[in-house]
Amino acid sequence: MIQFTEPRAARQQRPATRALAKAAVAAGRAPSIFNSQPWRWCIADDVAQLRADRDRQLTTVDPDGRLLTVSCGAALHHARTALAGVGFATHVDRLPDPGDPDLFARIRVVDAGEPQRAAVRLQLAMALRHTDRRPFADVEVPPPALRRLREAAEEQGAHLRILRPEDVVTLAAAAVAAAGTELTDPLYRAELSAWTGRPAGARDGIPPETAAHPEPRPVPLRNLDPGGVPDPATHDVVDRYACYAILYTDTDTPVDWLAAGEALSAVLLTATDERLAASPISDVIEVPAARRLLCDLLDGAGYPMVALRIGVPGDGPLAAAARRTGAEVVDVAT
Numbered sequence: 193m194i195q196f197t198e199p200r201a202a203r204q205q206r207p208a209t210r211a212l213a214k215a216a217v218a219a220g221r222a223p224s225i226f227n228s229q230p231w232r233w234c235i236a237d238d239v240a241q242l243r244a245d246r247d248r249q250l251t252t253v254d255p256d257g258r259l260l261t262v263s264c265g266a267a268l269h270h271a272r273t274a275l276a277g278v279g280f281a282t283h284v285d286r287l288p289d290p291g292d293p294d295l296f297a298r299i300r301v302v303d304a305g306e307p308q309r310a311a312v313r314l315q316l317a318m319a320l321r322h323t324d325r326r327p328f329a330d331v332e333v334p335p336p337a338l339r340r341l342r343e344a345a346e347e348q349g350a351h352l353r354i355l356r357p358e359d360v361v362t363l364a365a366a367a368v369a370a371a372g373t374e375l376t377d378p379l380y381r382a383e384l385s386a387w388t389g390r391p392a393g394a395r396d397g398i399p400p401e402t403a404a405h406p407e408p409r410p411v412p413l414r415n416l417d418p419g420g421v422p423d424p425a426t427h428d429v430v431d432r433y434a435c436y437a438i439l440y441t442d443t444d445t446p447v448d449w450l451a452a453g454e455a456l457s458a459v460l461l462t463a464t465d466e467r468l469a470a471s472p473i474s475d476v477i478e479v480p481a482a483r484r485l486l487c488d489l490l491d492g493a494g495y496p497m498v499a500l501r502i503g504v505p506g507d508g509p510l511a512a513a514a515r516r517t518g519a520e521v522v523d524v525a526t
């Protein structure tokens with residue numbers, strides 16, 4: 193095995209191998225729970241294998257590995273998008289080996305041609321997208337953009353339910369219940385602080401400059417700094433024009449979790465393409481009582497995988513979370 197970054201070997205590789213290696217590196221930009229980036233890529237000839245990195249699983253927040261799998265699904269969609277964006281057609285087998293449940297996907301390059309415009313736009317969005325926890329602008333989200341987000345989820349085998357204004361209070365209740373449960377659990381607080389308190393220069397975890405502002409919101413965001421000094425100032429309610437949505441699937445198996453991640457990536461990249469901002473909300477999935485409230489909101493239509501806050505971006509700089517290098521996550525066989 194060699195690392196993809198070895199320049200002479202990289203030159204000797206076939207175009208499909210090179211494209212897969214580049215796509216795997218580009219997939220590092222995918223969103224992941226606590227920016228844990230819980231994936232590894234192994235590439236040989238015209239096939240890339242996406243594997244779970246269980247050493248990076250959040251054992252308290254995500255004991256079943258559902259959010260790890262959703263995160264890997266997002267990386268899978270990013271890689272597929274990167275390949276489509278340069279004109280490579282692929283065939284993907286998801287969870288192809290029952291005896292090897294950590295092998296999440298095999299991507300095979302089957303053809304090379306001209307990139308399609310839609311794929312190029314989403315590929316560009318990969319470089320621009322960030323989780324945006326800043327208050328949104330007081331501007332309505334255009335309904336055609338929301339339609340596109342719903343279609344993006346459907347194309348990946350999942351669904352996006354945009355909540356009616358009268359349903360947002362139930363999502364808020366779920367978020368409050370989730371925070372109440374998690375923040376009183378010392379194991380949760382330790383796991384959160386391990387991933388939010390990374391040393392300077394770390395290439396994973398959530399940096400403090402990307403955290404939510406203290407303003408009151410219709411649905412409270414995860415408190416990423418529960419031990420921090422409380423802000424004594426009073427603030428106006430922000431996010432008054434935010435839309436809230438639940439990404440859900442028809443069944444609740446690891447294949448669905450992976451599809452939910454692919455759909456999450458597709459929705460977020462489409463939102464970026466529509467010049468919208470978004471942030472995932474998953475504490476409402478992590479705590480069973482909160483997740484049941486989301487099931488009630490869906491009224492039996494399916495299984496909630498993650499909630500989303502969507503809006504028109506606010507002002508000011510948007511901080512980015514760092515990523516591990518390609519050499520840390522991608523192996524290319526010679």
Ligand SMILES: Cc1cc2nc3c(=O)[nH]c(=O)nc-3n(C[C@H](O)[C@H](O)[C@H](O)COP(=O)(O)O)c2cc1C
Binds near residue numbers: 324325398513
């Ligand atoms: C499955 C999943 C769950 C997430 N849950 C939350 C969450 O509850 N709250 C939050 O603020 N961000 C959440 N995020 C966003 C991640 O923290 C974010 O993707 C990561 O820090 C990397 O930052 P980026 O999206 O800006 O690249 C979630 C992302 C994923 C994929």
